[in-house]
Amino acid sequence: MRSLSQRAKALKPSATVAVNARALELKRQGIDVIALTAGEPDFDTPEHIKEAARRALAEGKTKYTPPAGIPELREAVADKFRRENGLNYTPEQVTIGVGGKGVLYNLFQAIIDPGDEVILIAPYWVSYSAQVELAGGRAVVVPTSAEEDFIPDLAAIARAISPKTKALVVNSPSNPTGAVYPEEILVGLAKLAIEHDLYLISDEIYEHLIYEGKAFSPAAVAPEHTITVNGVAKTYAMTGWRVGYAGGPKAVIQAMTKIQGQSVTHPTSIAQWAALEALTNPKSQEFIAMARAAFDRRRKLIVEGLRAIGLPTTTPKGAFYVMPDVRRIHEDELKAAEILLERARVAVVPGTDFKAPGHVRMSYATSEAAIQEALERIRTLL
Ligand SMILES: Cc1ncc(COP(=O)(O)O)c(C=O)c1O
Structure with a gap:
């Protein structure tokens, strides 16, 4: 063979x-x-969300959708970003993917050329390095320690930036450490992204599961540089439905959608209608x-x-x-x-x-x- x-x-x-x-x-x-x-x-998964999926099925919402997702969901995501994160993304700046993981995959494919470096703050979720490498990039790891509560040192991140650095990934709250970064650190990362003209990838998939401290979206500081990644999996107990989303600069979002359009096309139509219910029904x-x-x-x-x-x-x-x-x-x-x-x-x-x-x-x-x-x-x- x-x-x-x-x-x-x-x-x-x-x-x-x-x-x-x-x-x-x-x-x-x-x-x-x-x-x-x-x-x-x-x-x-909460009953009202399952019911929305049954309704979509009964109404025959079982055909292809646009590769960026159904317009209703893109609009609901733009509303969510505005309401909960203070971010002003238009629906055209939103794309729907196959889980947060699928969104990140499209994103790395859209921005990484062979040899590009992506800074990861360790300990980090393993799929970041795998996906960076699948795109031909190289992960540059900045460690943090338990002694500093796994919060990164901005100076150490600045030192890791090279002419090849294309992006920096931040994940707060973090898998695997549970760390929630203070707002000044997230602002500092956003400023580094602006100063060095890097993409800042903010994975906010655990944003609703915070017990001490609060969520902050660095895109509020660096809207032209940040791609905000999120999804319904962890917030609404919908891991198996495979719906994630991102907001960001229009050119990046369009490139991600183009890649999705030639690979998986879009997440399952029924799951998108269920995600819409999750984001919009107050029962959630x-x-x-x-x-x-x-x-x-x-x-x-x-x-x-x-x-x-x-x-x-x-x-x-x-x-x-x-x-x-x-x-x-x-x-x-x-x-x-x-x-x-x-x-x-x-x-x-x-x-x-x-x-x-x-x-x-x-x-x-x-x-x-x-x-x-x-x-x-x-x-x-x-
Ligand atoms: C940090 C982080 N980001 C993204 C994801 C992706 O979640 P999903 O693809 O289920 O939306 C996960 C799931 O484990 C995660 O832990």
Whole structure:
């Protein structure tokens, strides 16, 4: 058989998938494993959103849509940006994609040439580096540490900028650290983007899951340089529906849409109508408040529990992840995750691919009972 592309060969499968596979294998053997690996809310999609999908289906909204998404949804997203983020994007400056991930994929394809550099602030979500590399770019990593609450140092980012730097990615609240950046840091990043003429990619997918501090969109400072990426997955428990969106300069948005038009065309029509309902029906606000309160209770439970058993951790202020230091279990986080799985029957994601040595990522998007049981098992292990 002829060989596979260099691109396919170079791409690493995600560590999360590998841990999940091993956890599932143990479960199949009848072993009771507690998974703290989920990257999605454990709540069901709210009923009013499901009903909108059923309605779209009944009304025959089952045909191709424009590649940028249905106009109603682009308008609702522009309204949302104005209402919640103080951003003035016209509907033409909005594109709808296949999840936040699909939007980011189109974006990197639209702005990166071979050899271009993209600055990532570590620990970071693994798909950023994979997608940058798929576009022929190179990820330049600026580390942050638990001691500084995983908040980046603006001077360190400025030092990482080179003539090849095309873009800088910021993700607040952060997956995997749960860090919520103070407004002055986000403003500082926006100013760096203007000063060095870079694209600032602001991934705001966890914006509604903030427990301390508040959301701020850097596009308010650097509208000509920022692409604001978001989606319905985490806010409305709609991970499987695959609808994300972005707002940004018209030329970038058009390029992203052109790429989407020649690849997946657009997200499923029915899912777009459901996303429209999620963004516009006031009932969604009750759901968000309920989910946020539940996550906040679990966050306190897991943070206090980890500290009580001797695993140091920063206080995550948003999203639904916590990243304890596990060097007490093993110096090498891959080994620590393996020990947690094999001996404590608790599945976590090693920090390796997030560039978080000595740490693992635990998701608290699971029940309080499961969190308590996981903590008890780790305490026994220690
Ligand atoms: C930081 C971050 N950005 C974007 C996404 C993409 O979410 P989706 O493609 O489900 O909208 C995720 C999902 O895990 C994420 O954690």
